Amino acid sequence: MGGMKLGQYIYGDSMVxxxxxxxxxxxxxxxxxxxxxxxxxxYLFFLLLxxxxxxxxxxxxxKFILKSMYQIKTFLLITLLxxxxxxxxxxxxxxxxxxxxxxxxxxxxxxxxRLIILFMCSLILLMTTTPMKLSTGIEYFLQPxxxxxxxxxxxxxxxxxxxRFLPTLFEEATIIKNxxxxxxxxxxxxxxxxxxxxxxxxxxPLFEASLSRAADLGEAMDSRCYTSHPNQLRMNSLKMKxxxxxxxxxxxxxxxxxxxxxxxxx
Amino acid sequence: xxxxxxxxxLFHTYAKGSPYEVEALKDIALSVDQGEFLGLFGPNGSGKxxxxxHLNGLIRPQKGSVTVCGIDASNxxxxxxxxxxxxxxxxxxxxxxxxxxxxxxxxxxxxxxKLPEATVKERVYEALQQVGLIQENIAxxxxxxxxxxxxxxxAIAGMLAIQPEILILDEPxxxxxxxxxxxxxxxxxxxxxKHETTVMISHSLKEIMTITDKIAILDSGCLVxxxxxxxxxxxxxxxxxxxxxxxxxxxxxxxxADKGFDIKTNISSIREAGEEIIKLQKELEQLRISPA
Amino acid sequence: MSAGIEVVNATKQYNVFALExxxxxxxxxxxxxxxxxVGLLGMNGSGKxxxxxLINGLLKPTEGKVYINGMDTADPANMLEIRRLVGMVFQNxxxxxxxxxxxxxxxxxxxxxxxxxxxxxRRVDWAIHICGLEEKRQHAPxxxxxxxxxxxxxxxxxxxxxxxxxxxEPTSMLDPQSRRMLLKQLYILNQQExxxxxxxxxxxxxxxxxxxxxxxxxGSIFLEGTPREVYANAKLKDLGLDAPSLYxxxxxxxxxxxxxxxxxxxxxxxxxxxxxxx
Numbered sequence: 001m002g003g004m005k006l007g008q009y010i011y012g013d014s015m016v017x018x019x020x021x022x023x024x025x026x027x028x029x030x031x032x033x034x035x036x037x038x039x040x041x042x043y044l045f046f047l048l049l050x051x052x053x054x055x056x057x058x059x060x061x062x063k064f065i066l067k068s069m070y071q072i073k074t075f076l077l078i079t080l081l082x083x084x085x086x087x088x089x090x091x092x093x094x095x096x097x098x099x100x101x102x103x104x105x106x107x108x109x110x111x112x113x114r115l116i117i118l119f120m121c122s123l124i125l126l127m128t129t130t131p132m133k134l135s136t137g138i139e140y141f142l143q144p145x146x147x148x149x150x151x152x153x154x155x156x157x158x159x160x161x162x163x164r165f166l167p168t169l170f171e172e173a174t175i176i177k178n179x180x181x182x183x184x185x186x187x188x189x190x191x192x193x194x195x196x197x198x199x200x201x202x203x204x205p206l207f208e209a210s211l212s213r214a215a216d217l218g219e220a221m222d223s224r225c226y227t228s229h230p231n232q233l234r235m236n237s238l239k240m241k242x243x244x245x246x247x248x249x250x251x252x253x254x255x256x257x258x259x260x261x262x263x264x265x266x
Numbered sequence: 267x268x269x270x271x272x273x274x275x276l277f278h279t280y281a282k283g284s285p286y287e288v289e290a291l292k293d294i295a296l297s298v299d300q301g302e303f304l305g306l307f308g309p310n311g312s313g314k315x316x317x318x319x320h321l322n323g324l325i326r327p328q329k330g331s332v333t334v335c336g337i338d339a340s341n342x343x344x345x346x347x348x349x350x351x352x353x354x355x356x357x358x359x360x361x362x363x364x365x366x367x368x369x370x371x372x373x374x375x376x377x378x379x380k381l382p383e384a385t386v387k388e389r390v391y392e393a394l395q396q397v398g399l400i401q402e403n404i405a406x407x408x409x410x411x412x413x414x415x416x417x418x419x420x421a422i423a424g425m426l427a428i429q430p431e432i433l434i435l436d437e438p439x440x441x442x443x444x445x446x447x448x449x450x451x452x453x454x455x456x457x458x459x460k461h462e463t464t465v466m467i468s469h470s471l472k473e474i475m476t477i478t479d480k481i482a483i484l485d486s487g488c489l490v491x492x493x494x495x496x497x498x499x500x501x502x503x504x505x506x507x508x509x510x511x512x513x514x515x516x517x518x519x520x521x522x523a524d525k526g527f528d529i530k531t532n533i534s535s536i537r538e539a540g541e542e543i544i545k546l547q548k549e550l551e552q553l554r555i556s557p558a
Numbered sequence: 559m560s561a562g563i564e565v566v567n568a569t570k571q572y573n574v575f576a577l578e579x580x581x582x583x584x585x586x587x588x589x590x591x592x593x594x595x596v597g598l599l600g601m602n603g604s605g606k607x608x609x610x611x612l613i614n615g616l617l618k619p620t621e622g623k624v625y626i627n628g629m630d631t632a633d634p635a636n637m638l639e640i641r642r643l644v645g646m647v648f649q650n651x652x653x654x655x656x657x658x659x660x661x662x663x664x665x666x667x668x669x670x671x672x673x674x675x676x677x678x679x680r681r682v683d684w685a686i687h688i689c690g691l692e693e694k695r696q697h698a699p700x701x702x703x704x705x706x707x708x709x710x711x712x713x714x715x716x717x718x719x720x721x722x723x724x725x726x727e728p729t730s731m732l733d734p735q736s737r738r739m740l741l742k743q744l745y746i747l748n749q750q751e752x753x754x755x756x757x758x759x760x761x762x763x764x765x766x767x768x769x770x771x772x773x774x775x776x777g778s779i780f781l782e783g784t785p786r787e788v789y790a791n792a793k794l795k796d797l798g799l800d801a802p803s804l805y806x807x808x809x810x811x812x813x814x815x816x817x818x819x820x821x822x823x824x825x826x827x828x829x830x831x832x833x834x835x836x
Binding site: 514527541546 | 601602603649703704727730731733734735738760761763798799800802803804806807810811814816825826828829832833835836
Binding site: 172175176178179180181182183184185186200201204205208209 | 319322324349350353354355356357359361362363364374375378379410424425428
């Protein structure tokens with residue numbers, strides 16, 4: 001019953017929530033491609049605004065998302081610095097033998113903008129799609145690989161079991177952590193060794209529980225005649241509707257028109 | 267004199283301000299005296315776990331006050347050490363075992379108390395004895411080699427070795443067979459003899475009928491009953507509303523009373539229930555022989 | 559082919575760390591007819607769980623044979639059919655639900671049997687209805703209560719239309735209310751759908767509604783008979799098992815010239831009977 005976790009599905013009935021998971025996966029892929037291809041500021045800003053608009057219209061908590069984005073600020077800053085120092089060009093600041101360049105700063109900023117867009121895009125996908133639907137969507141796209149004798153079904157079974165057990169695992173970790181705190185574990189100790197030992201007291205039982213759970217699950221699956229089979233009920237639950245076609249059309253236009261224009265405008 | 271646990275106007279809300287906001291506790295007032303046993307009942311999700319986590323400092327009060335052994339639980343500096351006073355054993359504690367030997371597992375708490383190793387050793391063996399693990403060498407076995415019931419004992423010993431003033435148990439009997447249940451009852455009875463305080467979450471009145479002094483019932487975060495077992499048994503509306511798992515002898519006499527028979531209901535064993543039924547039969551026969 | 563479960567001189571050995579051999583079960587023989595409701599009673603570590611897994615074919619006996627409807631569980635060719643015939647519900651409700659939503663969980667078995675989609679849908683609907691899970695159909699298992707999880711596990715086994723149902727301490731992690739609900743469900747399944755039920759427990763009170771009891775101790779059959787025969791046996795005390803209050807009371811009443819028919823299996827039934835007599 002902890003607080004909200006980043007990327008966790010949030011119940012809602014907005015248009016984005018109701019889209020077919022396949023639509024959302026395709027749209028996201030297209031958005032990722034266009035973000036990767038384009039280096040046009042206007043186009044990237046347009047995409048950023050679009051993401052914010054989608055977040056607001058699907059009634060996700062924008063403030064919460066921005067706040068969590070702030071948490072990866074170090075990562076973004078390092079990206080910027082690396083780019084700024086490693087790109088050759090007109091120097092603006094020199095430290096010792098290396099210098100920060102104007103071109104590097106621009107490229108770095110563009111990359112940060114890209115990362116933010118990708119971050120938001122993946123959050124929209126995760127927070128508006130139930131894990132179930134998401135894995136069904138992925139399973140659908142992987143189906144052709146099955147024809148090449150790839151063990152697609154086993155892969156998707158693993159995926160669906162992990163979706164099933166991630167929440168249980170989180171709950172369990174919280175309980176074990178609290179139980180060890182009750183015996184005096186110091187998770188916030190300033191001494192690194194004490195901290196490591198405390199976390200070991202959580203990780204070891206969690207690992208043990210997972211092993212025994214895996215054994216139990218294996219039995220449960222075996223006793224219900226588990227064989228590799230495509231999941232019919234699940235596959236048949238997917239339905240493309242009018243709004244999916246519209247969404248796909250909209251995103252395709254943005255990508256197909258936007259990318260060439262942004263390249264031409266350069 | 268204030269009790270060893272004093273809870274007043276306690277509220278708690280999870281995930282405040284998010285779509286998942288849950289009001290887990292609403293205006294709870296409860297006190298437990300030194301040496302008492304409190305049985306905590308309530309359906310799943312009624313707030314029992316949230317309440318007991320307030321007692322050992324895992325959750326600090328958002329609103330209202332909690333005082334445990336005279337310590338204000340809302341003080342962040344003091345509540346950090348509350349675990350030394352109030353030992354909380356979670357449900358299925360055997361799932362939290364992580365050391366390579368039974369000895370180290372039980373010694374984990376006392377070592378965190380920074381006690382000298384000699385004292386730790388004393389406490390470990392005392393705790394193992396309390397949970398009935400008296401076989402030689404057991405202290406040096408790896409816990410994985412023990413059965414589930416034995417591991418539960420080890421885990422409980424791990425808490426007893428801290429020697430907390432208050433012991434809090436979250437459904438310690440779940441999944442245990444009768445031998446295991448009796449072991450838990452023994453631990454509690456010994457604590458009662460030593461005038462030590464125990465709080466236990468339970469689903470079954472039958473389980474704790476013989477040891478409990480006081481019962482508190484939580485439902486949807488509200489305290490709906492708080493008092494003696496005797497008073498609870500006199501409240502048929504409360505008994506009917508919650509599935510208490512009454513002892514069979516009470517189920518039987520209540521059924522007879524429901525059907526309009528004049529039968530004694532304050533009994534304490536199945537034997538007495540049988541005697542009451544036989545008495546009832548004889549009385550009715552007498553009536554039949556002499557209808558006047 | 560003879561219908562029923564036949565266990566003939568079955569022994570099961572485990573290797574502990576490849577050094578010691580431990581007999582989990584020693585030379586056990588019994589048979590269960592179709593339509594029976596059998597209770598397997600024993601303390602923790604008496605070999606009950608091992609026996610359950612022998613019946614379902616999850617384990618093979620080290621010595622001896624286990625036959626389901628005449629099929630040998632040791633023969634790999636019979637494996638899938640035996641597992642379909644003998645449904646298993648396990649102790650831990652959390653560790654036997656595989657799929658991310660309840661409906662799919664129930665479809666898991668039928669999908670494995672490669673049934674047509676329409677048939678799968680029909681069975682899922684039926685199992686959901688019979689276990690009262692209509693409202694939870696689209697929920698994730700971790701959002702269900704313990705009792706609901708166990709009901710979902712039962713439903714997912716029923717969807718395979720098993721003839722036998724083996725339940726390995728299914729109630730030990732449930733609260734009393736869910737426990738009663740599950741037991742009631744089992745009774746209905748046995749009476750109305752004719753499913754053979756083998757219920758494993760360490761709690762005598764749970765096995766009141768059975769037709770027959772098998773008591774295990776240290777891997778061997780200790781006692782066998784109708785619940786009343788078993789509980790009247792003084793040897794039961796040696797195992798640290800008390801007779802359920804119901805039978806203690808019946809004993810006491812019969813000593814006082816009060817006859818109680820064999821068919822009475824619960825406290826309300828007994829009270830009703832006595833009221834009629836009075």
